[in-house]
Structure formats: structure tokens, C-alpha cells
Amino acid sequence: MHRWTSLDQVPPDLGPTVATLGNFDGVHRGHRAVLETVVATARERGLASVAVTFDPHPVAVLHPERAPQEITGLDHRLDLLAGLGLDGVVVVEFTREYALLTPEDFVVQTFVDGLRSRVVVLGQDSRFGLHNSGDVGTMRELGRRYGFEVLVQGTVGEQEQGRRTWSSTALREAIQTGDMETATEILDRPHRVSGEVVHGHHRGRDLGYPTANLSTDSEGMVPADGVYAGWLERPSLPADDPDHRLPAAISVGSNPTFDDVERTVEAYVLDRDDLDLYGETVAVDFALRLRGNDRFETVDDLLSQIALDVERTRTLLG
Template structure:
């Protein structure tokens, strides 16, 4: 998959293409349905399938006080988008100047002149252009002007919890509640945060349960405090390496039993392993199921007993 970060990187005369536009935060099943439609429409038209997205997201520039943490980091998003079969992704830096463009200016400059769009796939609730003044009807009018077809995609998806569309907003609520299993229904996979393994207090190793401690610069929305079963993926190792994806019990929070962890941390203990040295590795932590909330224990013995139980439950959930 081609990746561009500005219009100048797009080859002259690129196209024809079928294009879509969005933040694609999380690249959940609704997003993949949209991108899958782009791929199919591009194949029918013997065109390139292209997605246009933004970094930072528009809300982070226009209303930073209201901007939520991104569900997935940019690199993870791009990897997930590559898995949908799109041929290229254009990641535009969202600036005040870009925000000031009219819908016509944006579509003409990006879709028509840079990408040679012959088709545009757009969700029925999509907005674009200055003050979000463009919508699906605007895109149809521009399609007539610039000779491209517009394919409208209505919201799709429903979770087992009720009549809800697959949406990033609902996904954030679930992760904020620690409902990672329900979030996986929308994502189509376990939720992941990524980061570099750094030195912590080394308390886990002293207790017999060493942990990979992600630094403060994690990418992705960290779910609610608690203990989870999941996986640790060593992203620096090649795909297929048996040591790349490892089962883990994961702790999120400030560790209330001790008083020297003022900030929330994500720590993953690889099950039944004390021989790993993961410092400075780039890893992904996948959350499969929430086991419990955080508890302050009165003694180290009580803590160790509970950790042992958490490890046993994690092993059972991950391996059946």
C-alpha cells in the first residue's frame, strides 16, 4: 500500500481512482465496510482504491479542549487500512488553512486534480470543508461538476448489546468502561495500545511476576483501570516468529497497593515467562477480557495470591 503525507508526493497523472474520506479512528468494522466498498468499486472501474485521512484529527486543531484520545495510533491505523486492500492512503496534515477550504476547493484540489477521482464513496453522515459545510448532497453536486460518481454508504453494524451502529463514539464509551470484549465486537479484533517497553520500579520481577512496562508515550486509547487478559506482540520481531505474540495478564492503573506510582501505567506480564528482556522493544498490548477492577491489598501475600489467580484466569481465557 502506498502512503503519502502531502499532495506533492502523489505521482503526476495518478488515477483513475475511487476515493473515500474519513478519520478512520480505530479502523473498526464500519470503517472496513466503507473501505471494502471503495476496493470493490475501484475494481469495477479498473481504478485505484484510495483513502484520505488526517493527522492530527480535525477536532484536535479546531477544538483541542474537546478532542478525545485517538482509539488507535497512526501507524496502527495505517497497518489496519493496508489490510483492507486499499491501494493508497493520503495522510493530510490538518491545519487552519486546510480547515478554511470550501468543500469545492478541497474536492477539486485533492480528489480531482491530485487523485484523478472517477468515483467517491462517502458515508451518509460525512461532513467536509470549512465549518463542515459539505455533506453527501454537496458531494453529489460536485460529482456532476467534476464528472465523478458518488456512492453513498449508510451506517452499518449492530452489537449484541443492542441496536447500535459500529461507531468510534460508542467504542470510546466501551473502552472507558473497560468493556474490551464488547469493544472487540465493533473492532473485529482485540483493542490495542502500542509503546516502548521502559524501566519501571522492577517490583514485578522482585515479586516473581516480571512485567513489560509501557512508557507514558503510548499510542491508542488506554481502557479503564483494571486487570485484563490479553496478548503482548513484539512488533520488532518478524511476522511468524514464535516469540512475537505472547499471552499476558495486563494491569492498567496506578497500582493502589503501593504509593509510588502517581501516573497510570500499562504493564503486561507474559504468562509463565521470567526469562524475557523486553526493554526498549516496541510492543503492542491487546486487551481480550477484563478480569477485575483495581484493589488495594493489605499485604504483599494477598497481592501475590490475587496475581496468581489473575494469571490462572488469563491462561484459561486465552487458551480455553
């Protein structure tokens, strides 16, 4: 998949496209319904498939005081988009000046001149242009004017039994509350936090459970404080390496038993005390929340609970 940081970088020989736009934070099942329509339509018609996304998030630029926490970092987002079979992604730098484009100017610049789109695919709640004043109806009118077709993907995930829509808002709420089962359902994969392994207090090693501590500038939304079952993945290793993806018990929080104040993410790889991960960038995938981030009266009480957490993790992950 080609990755471009402006429309000017899109090569003329790419040809006409089927395209879409969105922030795609999380690249969840609702996003994928739109993106899979883009890819399938492009293949049927012999066109290139392209997604247009933004960095930073538009709300972070226009209203930073109420900007949503980023679910996935840009690199992970692009990797996920690549896995869907797109031919290319344009990452547009979102600025206040860019936000002043009228809906028509935005469409002409992006889809008519930039990508020569024959088809534009949108989610039914898509908005674009100045003050988000453009919507599906606007796009259809502009499509008639400029000669491209508009396909609209309906809401995904809203079932008769009352299941919530698969949206970034619902996903963010699930992660914030530690409801990783719902997060996994919306994502169709475990939620991930990635970062460099750094030195911590080394208490885990002293207690017999050495942990990989992620740096505080890790990418991905950190779930609610607590203990989780999940995996530690090492992207630097080949996918078929036995140490590429390892079962782990994961702790999120400030270690209240030791009166720490800094919030950390640390992962103990089950039954492994031989891993030297310092300086390596790893990914931590959250499967299930086991318990809250409790304070224990003694270190022995903490050790007893950690042993139970490890055994439960082993059982849950098989």
C-alpha cells in the same frame, strides 16, 4: 500500499481513482465497510483505490479543549488501512488554514485535481469543508458538476435487536469503561496499545511476575484501570516466531497497594521470566477485563489475587 503526506506526492501515473475520506480512528467495522467498498469498486473498474485521512484529528486543531482521545496511533492506523488492500493513503496535515476550504474547494483540490477520482465513496454521515458544511448531498451535487460518481455506504452495526452503531464514539466509550468485549466486536479484533518497554519499579520481578512496562507516551487509547487478559506482541520478530505473540495478564493503573500515583500499562507474559524486552517496542492487545484496579491490605493478599488473575487469563485465552 503507498503512503503520501500530501496530494502533491501522488504520482501522475497512478491513474484515475476510487477514493474516500475520513479520520478512520480505530479503523473499526464501520470504517471498513466504506473502505472495502472503495477497494471492491476500484478492482471492478480497473482503477486505483485511495483513502484520504487527516493528522492531527481536525477537532484537536479547531477545538483542542474537546478533542477526542486518539484510539489508534497514526502508524497503526496506516498499517490497518494497508491490510484492507488499498493502493494508497494520503495523510493530509490538518491546519486551521486547511479548515477554511469551502466544500467545493476541498473537493476540487482533493478529488478532482489531486486524485482524478471517477468515484467517491462516503459514509452517510460524512462532513467536509468549512464548518463541516459539506455533506453527502453536497458531494452528489459536486459530482454532477465535475463528473464523478458518488456511492454512499449506509450505517453499519445497527441491528434489529438494538445493537449500537459501529462508530468511533461507541468504541471510545467501550474502551473508557473497560468493556473490551464490545470494543472487540466493534473493531473485529482486540484493542491495541503500543509503546517502548521501559524500566519501572521492578516490583513485578521481585514478586515473581516480571512485567513489561510501556512508556507513558505509548500510542493507542489506554482502557479503564484494571486487570485484563490479552497478548503481548513483538512486531520486531517474524510472525511465525514462537515469541512473536504471547499470552499475557495486563495491569492498567497506578498500583494502589503501593500508593503509586503514575498510571502505567504493564504486561506479564504467562510463565516467562526469561524475556529481556527493555528498549523494544511492543504491542499490548486487550481481550477481556478481569477486575478493577483494587487495593490490597498486604502483599500476600496481592500475590494471591495475581495468581488467580494469571490462571483465569490462561483459561480465557486457551
